[in-house]
Amino acid sequence: xxxxxSSIPYCSLSEYLSLVSQAISDNVPxxxxxxxxxxxxxxxxxxxxxxxxVEKASDDKATLLAKTNxxxxxxxxxxxxxxxxxxxxxxxxxxxxxxxxxxxNFSGAFGFSLYVTDIDPAFTMGDLARKRQETIALLKKDxxxxxxxxxxxxxxxxxxxIISSPTAAxxxxxCKHLDENAGNFVFYHHLFPAIMQGNNAPASIMEALDQxxxxxxxxxVLVIIRGGGxxxxxxxxxxxxxxxxxxxxxxxxxxxxxxxxxxxVLDLVANVHCKTPTAVADxxxxxxxxxxNLLDNAIDLxxxxxxxxxxxxxxxxxxxxxxxxxxxRQLEESxxxxxxxxxxxxxxxxxxxxxxxxxxxxxxNNLFRMVSRLIVGAEGRLNKSAQILPSLVCNFMEKxxxxxxLLEQRIHLQSPKRLLEKGYSLALxxxxxxxxxxxxxxxxxxxxxxxxGKIDAEVKSVESNKC
Numbered sequence: 332x333x334x335x336x337s338s339i340p341y342c343s344l345s346e347y348l349s350l351v352s353q354a355i356s357d358n359v360p361x362x363x364x365x366x367x368x369x370x371x372x373x374x375x376x377x378x379x380x381x382x383x384x385v386e387k388a389s390d391d392k393a394t395l396l397a398k399t400n401x402x403x404x405x406x407x408x409x410x411x412x413x414x415x416x417x418x419x420x421x422x423x424x425x426x427x428x429x430x431x432x433x434x435x436n437f438s439g440a441f442g443f444s445l446y447v448t449d450i451d452p453a454f455t456m457g458d459l460a461r462k463r464q465e466t467i468a469l470l471k472k473d474x475x476x477x478x479x480x481x482x483x484x485x486x487x488x489x490x491x492x493i494i495s496s497p498t499a500a501x502x503x504x505x506c507k508h509l510d511e512n513a514g515n516f517v518f519y520h521h522l523f524p525a526i527m528q529g530n531n532a533p534a535s536i537m538e539a540l541d542q543x544x545x546x547x548x549x550x551x552v553l554v555i556i557r558g559g560g561x562x563x564x565x566x567x568x569x570x571x572x573x574x575x576x577x578x579x580x581x582x583x584x585x586x587x588x589x590x591x592x593x594x595x596v597l598d599l600v601a602n603v604h605c606k607t608p609t610a611v612a613d614x615x616x617x618x619x620x621x622x623x624n625l626l627d628n629a630i631d632l633x634x635x636x637x638x639x640x641x642x643x644x645x646x647x648x649x650x651x652x653x654x655x656x657x658x659x660r661q662l663e664e665s666x667x668x669x670x671x672x673x674x675x676x677x678x679x680x681x682x683x684x685x686x687x688x689x690x691x692x693x694x695x696n697n698l699f700r701m702v703s704r705l706i707v708g709a710e711g712r713l714n715k716s717a718q719i720l721p722s723l724v725c726n727f728m729e730k731x732x733x734x735x736x737l738l739e740q741r742i743h744l745q746s747p748k749r750l751l752e753k754g755y756s757l758a759l760x761x762x763x764x765x766x767x768x769x770x771x772x773x774x775x776x777x778x779x780x781x782x783x784g785k786i787d788a789e790v791k792s793v794e795s796n797k798c
Contacts, residue, residue: 355435362434368428381401423450431449466569475579484551492554494523499558530567552585557587583603756781
């Protein structure tokens, strides 16, 4: 109702908001299906399920186009929530795209909100499948999809790092199954605890992966197991960041997420995936059992091979014993043969020594005659040289005296003093003979040497000879 104060009509806030509520009730249809994304959600202690629904821009997920509060009342949520989880395998959670049937509501005290009366799980399943395929495509595009697949499981995977919840039934079943195996194989395992369900699971598991990485040299394989939880909490194992970390992990990863119906993205990037934690334990025990069987087969083969070798050795030994029994007769024959050889060898040596002695005597005689002839020839040449040596020395000395005289004459003719006496002069700069006009400048003092004295002079000008 409008009131009048001065000339301005007005109404109260509650009256105005009541008009807004009535306008929404009259003009906005109820039971409308709409598509939105759950931005936040929580289940209150009174059983009501509260949500914040948003719509984001298709080209920029950070831009909000619309945002409103919504609620599923307790009497509806008991059915809607259970039906949604059973159909999709996931509970209603933040980040999901949903198709909801809503009725608008506007309260003057609490503002605008939507009452959710129904949800179409098929729409969410299609969106989850699309996101899952996008995650797989991105992992392949990044080149990490096959990285863990390419690692080899060690021959004896006995040192096991485990990521699981310490309170999970699956973890207890895994350890019991592993430690009480029928083959009595020994396994060493260590738990790196993590949250295995809910929105915080991916971050918690990646934190545990970082811890395992610090001790990777101490383990053969990494096991990620989950069991005993709600089968609807599998969305965490489709997380891209978690799958990328597992794909690139340096140890072979074996998963036992504990669900029978579907494979998570984490299962697909792991080196080996099993359906349950006990199946993982069976796989590890089977690895050791196979190698134990190979070892038993190798031992049997070695025994058979050794037996064959012994039998062949016995046969060769029997033959050798027969040969040994014939050794005395062979020794007697060999002894007679050796005596005969000794006698013949003695005669051969004596004949050889006699022949060599004759050869040496002949060579000595020949050498004596040759040396005598060389000495006689050398004495003749020496005497002849002694006779002609004085005349050769005299001739040599005469030639040397003539050469010295000629040199003395040349030196006298080329003496600077003689040149000065002919009228030439020498110019000295700083005590050195001046040979190049470029070394002297106007104003320099020089000495001019003549045959009978010297002159101190100052250079007035310098002129180079261009001829």
